[in-house]
Amino acid sequence: MKSYKFIIIMLLAVSLIQAQQSTEPLAEKIKKVSEELLEGYTQPLITAFGTGISTGLFHSAYSHDFLGFDIGIRAMYIQIPGSAKFYNDTAFACSLNTNTLDYYDVPLDSIGTIFGPKENTVVPVASDNAVAIPPYIPAGFNLSGVPLFMPQLNVGLLGGAEFMIRYIPFTFKGSNVKFLGLGAKEQLNKLPVLKEIPFPLAVAIGGAYQKFQIQDSLGATIVSSNIWNIQLLISKHLIIFEPVVGFGLEGTSVNFTYTFNYEIPDTITGAPISVSRPVNITLHSQNHYRAILGFNLRPGPIIFHYDINFLPYMTHNLILSISIR
Numbered sequence: 001m002k003s004y005k006f007i008i009i010m011l012l013a014v015s016l017i018q019a020q021q022s023t024e025p026l027a028e029k030i031k032k033v034s035e036e037l038l039e040g041y042t043q044p045l046i047t048a049f050g051t052g053i054s055t056g057l058f059h060s061a062y063s064h065d066f067l068g069f070d071i072g073i074r075a076m077y078i079q080i081p082g083s084a085k086f087y088n089d090t091a092f093a094c095s096l097n098t099n100t101l102d103y104y105d106v107p108l109d110s111i112g113t114i115f116g117p118k119e120n121t122v123v124p125v126a127s128d129n130a131v132a133i134p135p136y137i138p139a140g141f142n143l144s145g146v147p148l149f150m151p152q153l154n155v156g157l158l159g160g161a162e163f164m165i166r167y168i169p170f171t172f173k174g175s176n177v178k179f180l181g182l183g184a185k186e187q188l189n190k191l192p193v194l195k196e197i198p199f200p201l202a203v204a205i206g207g208a209y210q211k212f213q214i215q216d217s218l219g220a221t222i223v224s225s226n227i228w229n230i231q232l233l234i235s236k237h238l239i240i241f242e243p244v245v246g247f248g249l250e251g252t253s254v255n256f257t258y259t260f261n262y263e264i265p266d267t268i269t270g271a272p273i274s275v276s277r278p279v280n281i282t283l284h285s286q287n288h289y290r291a292i293l294g295f296n297l298r299p300g301p302i303i304f305h306y307d308i309n310f311l312p313y314m315t316h317n318l319i320l321s322i323s324i325r
Contacts, residue, residue, distance in 0.1 A: 023141065023173065025174030026174060027217065027222055032260075033134065033138065040113065043285075043286065044085070046284070046285045047285040047286045048313055049252070050254075051287045051313050053212060054227060055309055055315050057206060058204070060204075062242075063160045063190065064162055065325055069154060070321045071151070071153045072303070072320050073150070074148075074319050075148075076149075076318075079145050080145055081312075084115060085116040086111065088107075088110065091132055091137075093106050093133065094265065095126065101264060101265065101267060113140055131265060135263075150179065151168060161184060164208065165181070165183075175214050175217075177212055180210065181208055181209070181210035183206060183229075185205070204233045205231070205232050205233075207230040208229045209228055212224075212225050212227075216258070227250070227252045230249050242296040242297075244296065253285075257278075258278075260277045260278075290309045291310040292309055298323070302322060304319070
């Protein structure tokens with residue numbers, strides 16, 4: 001009986017510790033960052049999402065025949081470099097001095113980004129009657145990589161064209177994310193003006209337009225993005241093996257819309273006064289181009305694909321799909 005009670009107490013203690021160590025959702029962390037610090041804090045997230053979402057659009061330069069298709073799962077892993085876990089920036093502080101408010105800069109060195117260490121960074125102030133804006137930089141998630149998974153359907157059209165759609169709502173670090181991508185590819189060898197020219201390789205050009213949104217705990221969209229991508233692909237069927245190489249140009253713009261809440265001292269009493277400031281700013285990712293190197297294995301209607309993407313954040317891509325050409 002005593003052992004039974006001890007086990008219950010230990011389970012309750014572990015549950016309490018886990019509850020205390022629970023991670024704050026992604027959206028709520030973002031809302032605690034001022035507009036001045038937002039770019040440095042969220043840049044790794046913007047680049048990682050922009051990189052991952054533009055990965056795995058097309059896995060071959062060959063297009064499906066009319067109404068041929070493949071449907072499958074893309075699994076991406078975006079490597080986060082150590083340099084993306086810290087940044088330098090300047091916060092603000094406000095002090096009450098002879099019934100007036102004085103604002104001054106607070107330089108911050110090596111503070112954690114959203115993928116940085118799991119500890120808050122307290123913004124230091126010069127005196128007891130001063131407050132920092134914000135008082136601290138929210139803890140990061142301490143990530144060395146970001147996995148993404150998404151289903152995708154490719155359908156062949158006339159003349160070597162191919163249509164692509166990918167969609168999935170998912171949860172990332174406690175916040176809801178909605179995602180939709182549409183794209184098209186053309187196998188240049190199948191164009192009427194090029195069809196009769198003998199060429200040993202398949203060459204294609206494709207592009208996509210995609211969007212993702214991040215919602216806070218109240219269901220409001222605080223992050224929305226626009227992502228574009230253009231890729232040139234070259235591949236060659238060698239029985240069941242198909243090497244693939246490619247080069248892509250891309251861009252990601254992300255709009256942040258939320259209310260930043262902070263406190264300043266009252267000029268009469270010195271007591272804290274709550275202030276709300278709307279944030280509406282558009283930032284851009286660091287991924288502008290990529291090189292792609294990969295292969296397909298086609299032992300029948302099942303396709304296994306792997307490629308590595310060389311960008312600021314190196315990315316691995318695995319595809320498992322059913323293909324009817």
